[in-house]
Amino acid sequence: MKDAFGLPQSLLVLGGTSEIALATARRLIGRRTRTVWLAGRPSPGLEEAAEGLRALGADVRTVAFDALDPESHETVLGKVFAEGDIDMVLLAFGVLGDQARDEREPASAVRVAQTNYTGAVSAGLVTARALQTQGHGSLVFLSSVAGERARRSNFIYGSSKAGLDAFAQGLGDALHGTGVHVMVVRPGFVRSRMTAGLEEPPLATTPDAVATAVELGLRRRSETVWVPGALRLTMSALRHTPRAVFRRLPI
Numbered sequence: 001m002k003d004a005f006g007l008p009q010s011l012l013v014l015g016g017t018s019e020i021a022l023a024t025a026r027r028l029i030g031r032r033t034r035t036v037w038l039a040g041r042p043s044p045g046l047e048e049a050a051e052g053l054r055a056l057g058a059d060v061r062t063v064a065f066d067a068l069d070p071e072s073h074e075t076v077l078g079k080v081f082a083e084g085d086i087d088m089v090l091l092a093f094g095v096l097g098d099q100a101r102d103e104r105e106p107a108s109a110v111r112v113a114q115t116n117y118t119g120a121v122s123a124g125l126v127t128a129r130a131l132q133t134q135g136h137g138s139l140v141f142l143s144s145v146a147g148e149r150a151r152r153s154n155f156i157y158g159s160s161k162a163g164l165d166a167f168a169q170g171l172g173d174a175l176h177g178t179g180v181h182v183m184v185v186r187p188g189f190v191r192s193r194m195t196a197g198l199e200e201p202p203l204a205t206t207p208d209a210v211a212t213a214v215e216l217g218l219r220r221r222s223e224t225v226w227v228p229g230a231l232r233l234t235m236s237a238l239r240h241t242p243r244a245v246f247r248r249l250p251i
């Protein structure tokens with residue numbers, strides 16, 4: 001069960017090697033999280049991630065999970081919940097894609113959309129139902145500012161995150177009053193494996209900063225978290241920028 005401050009004892013990460021998710025897991029283990037499930041595509045990286053968290057004193061298990069195989073989600077995730085209550089699910093999987101290549105090769109663009117959006121729809125609904133059956137828990141989605149308004153330079157990724165974000169908001173409303181809390185986290189540019197080698201925009205942040213914001217959001221039972229917080233106003237201004245101006249911005 002979560003403690004009086006809303007922090008989880010047990011955590012299920014979908015996208016178990018995500019740097020943002022692992023920073024969050026480390027932070028929560030430093031509070032009171034004792035059991036962690038890392039769900040992800042089997043790899044040495046997934047096992048190393050589990051070892052790293054075990055070294056902090058948590059009981060960590062890995063489970064094979066592929067966002068691109070929604071048919072398997074009920075079975076795979078059902079087995080995790082059958083082992084005991086999960087206080088928090090962190091939906092962290094995602095791919096950035098390569099905008100230029102994805103525009104040339106629609107099949108690879110579809111893979112971005114299927115991972116980030118339909119994968120999240122499936123895993124989100126499966127875990128939401130399991131949390132609802134328990135009667136408690138938080139479902140945290142890693143969305144992105146990229147979904148707030150699609151940009152010329154990454155509209156394939158951006159549109160997939162816009163879909164995920166809208167889905168998560170609707171799911172949060174559907175679960176309001178059930179004891180299950182849905183939180184949408186919208187980071188800006190985070191220095192992680194996903195963005196390695198890309199030019200940093202202003203307000204770039206770190207996985208640890210996202211982890212801190214997630215913890216605060218859990219404590220406050222927030223529905224939306226921006227990281228850094230200043231992006232909320234920035235994105236509000238960008239959202240209302242006329243299209244003809246927006247498309248000329250160097251973003």
Ligand SMILES: NC(=O)c1ccc[n+]([C@@H]2O[C@H](COP(=O)([O-])OP(=O)(O)OC[C@H]3O[C@@H](n4cnc5c(N)ncnc54)[C@H](OP(=O)(O)O)[C@@H]3O)[C@@H](O)[C@H]2O)c1
Pocket residue numbers: 014015016017018019020021040041043045065066067068091092093094095096115142143144145186187188189190191192193194195
């Ligand atoms: N970095 C940023 O600037 C930024 C900003 C805003 C939002 N986000 C979002 O935050 C989340 C985590 O990103 P990150 O920065 O921590 O990047 P990351 O370290 O590259 O993590 C991405 C994760 O997604 C997993 N994944 C990809 N395809 C998958 C699939 N088909 N099935 C299961 N897992 C899959 C990867 O697993 P493998 O090890 O198997 O590849 C990895 O665990 C993503 O949803 C991302 O879109 C990131």
